[in-house]
Amino acid sequence: MTGSNESFPPGFLWGTATAAYQIEGAAQEDGRTPSIWDTFSRTPGKVLGGDTGDVAVDHYHRMRDDVRMMADLGLSAYRFSVSWPRVQPTGRGPAVERGLDFYRALTDELLAAGITPSLTLYHWDLPQELEDAGGWPARDTAYRFAEYAGLVARALGDRVELWTTLNEPWCSAFLGYGSGVHAPGRTDPVAALRAAHHLNLGHGLAVQALRTALPGRARIGVSLNPSAVRPLTGSAGDLDAQRRIDALANRVFTGPMLTGAYPSDLLADTAHLTDWSFVQEGDAATAGRPLDFLGINYYAPAVVSAADAPSPAGANRDGHGVSDHSPWPGSEAVTFHQPPGELTAMDWSVDPTGLYDLLMRYTRETPGVALMITENGAAYDDKPAADGTVHDPDRIRYLHGHLAAVRRAMLDGADVRGYFLWSLMDNFEWSYGYSKRFGAVYVDYETQRRTPKSSAEWYGRVARTGVLPYPMLEE
Numbered sequence: 001m002t003g004s005n006e007s008f009p010p011g012f013l014w015g016t017a018t019a020a021y022q023i024e025g026a027a028q029e030d031g032r033t034p035s036i037w038d039t040f041s042r043t044p045g046k047v048l049g050g051d052t053g054d055v056a057v058d059h060y061h062r063m064r065d066d067v068r069m070m071a072d073l074g075l076s077a078y079r080f081s082v083s084w085p086r087v088q089p090t091g092r093g094p095a096v097e098r099g100l101d102f103y104r105a106l107t108d109e110l111l112a113a114g115i116t117p118s119l120t121l122y123h124w125d126l127p128q129e130l131e132d133a134g135g136w137p138a139r140d141t142a143y144r145f146a147e148y149a150g151l152v153a154r155a156l157g158d159r160v161e162l163w164t165t166l167n168e169p170w171c172s173a174f175l176g177y178g179s180g181v182h183a184p185g186r187t188d189p190v191a192a193l194r195a196a197h198h199l200n201l202g203h204g205l206a207v208q209a210l211r212t213a214l215p216g217r218a219r220i221g222v223s224l225n226p227s228a229v230r231p232l233t234g235s236a237g238d239l240d241a242q243r244r245i246d247a248l249a250n251r252v253f254t255g256p257m258l259t260g261a262y263p264s265d266l267l268a269d270t271a272h273l274t275d276w277s278f279v280q281e282g283d284a285a286t287a288g289r290p291l292d293f294l295g296i297n298y299y300a301p302a303v304v305s306a307a308d309a310p311s312p313a314g315a316n317r318d319g320h321g322v323s324d325h326s327p328w329p330g331s332e333a334v335t336f337h338q339p340p341g342e343l344t345a346m347d348w349s350v351d352p353t354g355l356y357d358l359l360m361r362y363t364r365e366t367p368g369v370a371l372m373i374t375e376n377g378a379a380y381d382d383k384p385a386a387d388g389t390v391h392d393p394d395r396i397r398y399l400h401g402h403l404a405a406v407r408r409a410m411l412d413g414a415d416v417r418g419y420f421l422w423s424l425m426d427n428f429e430w431s432y433g434y435s436k437r438f439g440a441v442y443v444d445y446e447t448q449r450r451t452p453k454s455s456a457e458w459y460g461r462v463a464r465t466g467v468l469p470y471p472m473l474e475e
Contacts, residue, residue: 006468008407013116013418014463015077017375019123021053022427024083026060030098033089035125040183051433057425057443063106069450071113073460078115079374079420081123082152091127091144095151107159118162121149121206124172131184136172136195146205153213161218164295165206168225169199169253174327181321181431189329190274197279200256204286222257223295223374226250227302228354232337237306244269244331245304258366260288270330293417294362295374301354303337319348321431345379345436350398352405359409359416370417376402377422379436382453390442395455400471407468421459425450
């Protein structure tokens, strides 16, 4: 059941992705200081079960075995993030060489195994000292981020060619400072908008710092989590709800980063909250520094409609956690709806058409910029069988459907260069603690034993052959 349409081109990157706080552990070793997620997870009631990333899956001590596991699966790339407080504990000043040494060793192991390292500078672990000084709503944090980017680039630029500035800045801004379901847990809509801008500015300044420090062969991008926003009906109110959420979920970042300007309708929608005077002349142009690739993280589409009155509780039925505060400043009246059909353990719908639609959208809107799927995957209630094996046919079907959508987009003209499965292994899933399993590899958290699930074997076969087999044959 294979053919030309199911084959991916040579050189396509097949990888998995992780984040430092979710896997590393060693929270207080070798000079590392607390990040906002250390503080948040240790605050009672913030994370399910009181879980923290203090140990996580102990990748800091098991890194070489984990790289060997990736190689055994046949992966050609690995996307990891650098822990900012491990490298620059206060968010200022010189780097801690012990922290950099871990990432030097990791990249050396990857390269020796024939695996392309893909480095993300920021996956949500802001040093707590910078949060105490104002966090992302403060302009200075953008400059501190650019300084940190330069430190990492000078240390690892001889080893790493794929660089990502930010991972999902929407979550950092609107879940961290708007709804408060992510660290640092603040609930101020204006602070969320300020944070979004300073993340944009920090991204642009970091791109500039990376271009200065890295060799010419380096490729630089950003990983966004754009939403495939769909109206519940074709009514004028529902179409306006779609426009509003598209502005807050997508164009608040793609506007500055890809066109050098904020969308005028976003400014109008939020004018009753702020005059955006925190945007200084030249900021949007700085955010729009040219990129080599746009990373897309996709899990599920959003379905929205208008509401008769502001309803924060309704607005928060959006798959992003439960809060009395909305992550949609200025659009609290929009109601989110659960799409029909299959759901993952996160109660997210399984709909590969959303990924196809996003790939085609950015193919139209950003010609000349390559695309990369930097995250895609699903959580299911995986459990070992009596013989210790872990079978996850639902994940195999999920992956097959989404990879087929990627291939369809490529056949229709999308320049997609790689796919990174979220995640390599089960890990700390932010405010859900250890209750949700996204990994292709099962982790027994008591023993830290790793067991590749059947999806890992299936995905590894795709990575080795570049051919997408019919999933039912592999179960």
